[in-house]
Amino acid sequence: MNFRSVKTLYAAEMARSLRTILQSIVSPVISTSLYFVVFGAAIGTRISEVDGVSYGAFIVPGLIMLMLLTQSVSNASFGIFFPRFTGTIYEILSAPVSYFEVVLGYVGAAATKSIVLGLIVLATARLFVPFEIAHPFMMLLFLVLTSLTFSLLGFIIGIWADGFEKLQLVPLLVITPLTFLGGTFYSIDMLPPAWQIVTLANPVVYLVSGFRWSFYGMGDVSIWASLGMIALFLTISLAVVNWIFRSGYGLKP
């Protein structure tokens, strides 16, 4: 393992976020906090408890998950798309680094940013809404696994995209709708019976449910189904990244 190379890639990616701290840290924290203010503090007081948890507290895990998914995907996709777009990718490809080390540098940095953001948003949410975390270890496990998996997905999108439009396509048209429909703002029990079944086809339901379980000990699906789903996502993403590097897709003609 070439640790110096990984460290260099990782540090350069982290430095890029620090250079654009407003965009990469302050902006997602503010926009997520607005949800807490509007849905939690303002509207939430008029909504009855969901499964014994105040509405404001109920939406916290889902909102953090929404931010984690979109931020992981957009950070990681931009991280690898940018050198492809500017042409500086030549340096990465000609360096004595393995594919695994490249992924470790880029995806590691994107996942770190997401984890840090997740923790900041969690702390910010606590300022607006009172809640306890029943299973802190599981909460951290979900936070890390989700950040990692969706940073890998972002990396794949960044390699697949051949323009800025495609870069935005998946976060805007797939991830955000699936998260909104994935039980961020409601419990699946509140849906009509037919939709309760349909919604189980939405993979984000399992992530939000698992994350919420780690907070309040209850979820829409079993914790094992949630863990299984995130493990499946991670495996698929790793397999696709592995294929990309072996085939040279999007990187090496």
Place this chain on the structure above:
Amino acid sequence: MTVIRVEDLSKVYDSGFQALKGIDLDIQRGEIFALLGPNGAGKTTLISVICGLVNASGGRVLVDGHDNVSDYREARSRIGLVPQELTGEAFSTVWDTVSFSRGLFGKPASPLHIEKTLRSLSLWEKRRNKLITLSGGMKRRVLIAKALAHEPQILFLDEPTAGVDVELRRDMWDVVRQLRENGVTIILTTHYIEEAEEMADRIGVIRAGELVLVEEKRELMRKLGSKALTLHLSEPLSGIPEALADHNLTIADDGHALVYTYDASRPGESEGDPAAIAELLADLQAAGIHFKDLHTRQSSLEEIFVSLVQENA
């Protein structure tokens, strides 16, 4: 001693375009090798395959004995690449981007080496500048500094002086010579024949994916170059006099000039055959033909190159 060995290398792009057709090439340690060829001939593809940017379709590349696919770490760590396009992280500083390159190649930080490199490329004063603020020529230097940051033994320069003004080009040639003196092997592609003529020890000409020639520059110019001696006559001639028929003469400038062409490849004539010229001048004297001026010229590498490329077209 061979430092890069290219064996039967071929590349067919997905579009079906065959960019390289069974290239065999040995690069010697410490030489400056110039790869010449028209646009789309395969120069950049060849460099890209050697450096790991493009997958080969067939054949193999050994860098200092290390296969550039199965033993890529060893192979790539020896190579520095200066790409043709002026790329770079626009908002990064010169110092940061050059340090990044060193770290990426797994070398421990060495501010001393970075300083030395920046100074040798006249970039030291600009080290805190962001790339976006630099001129094209300065950006080209930054790319060279990045390629040298990990102290490579082999440096690839893909069109290093494209779009660079004359003064900067001369500076860059000095830098390249300096690197060669320090033992770095240099492979450059260029459109500028003048550049190859000025710099290279050996020249390879690539055309439509095939190496049509690899030769020592001096040898190439000796073999393929021809010399011409032009005599500007005091009195015009209507034809070549009988007494001069043995010499390879033609009449030019409406009879005001005689051109004597001699093949530089014939033994003894590489620097011009003094005996032959003396004979010619004596015969001219005897025939009563006087001249008021004379000059000689040797065909340039450019003419040789054009004739090679056309010959094989």
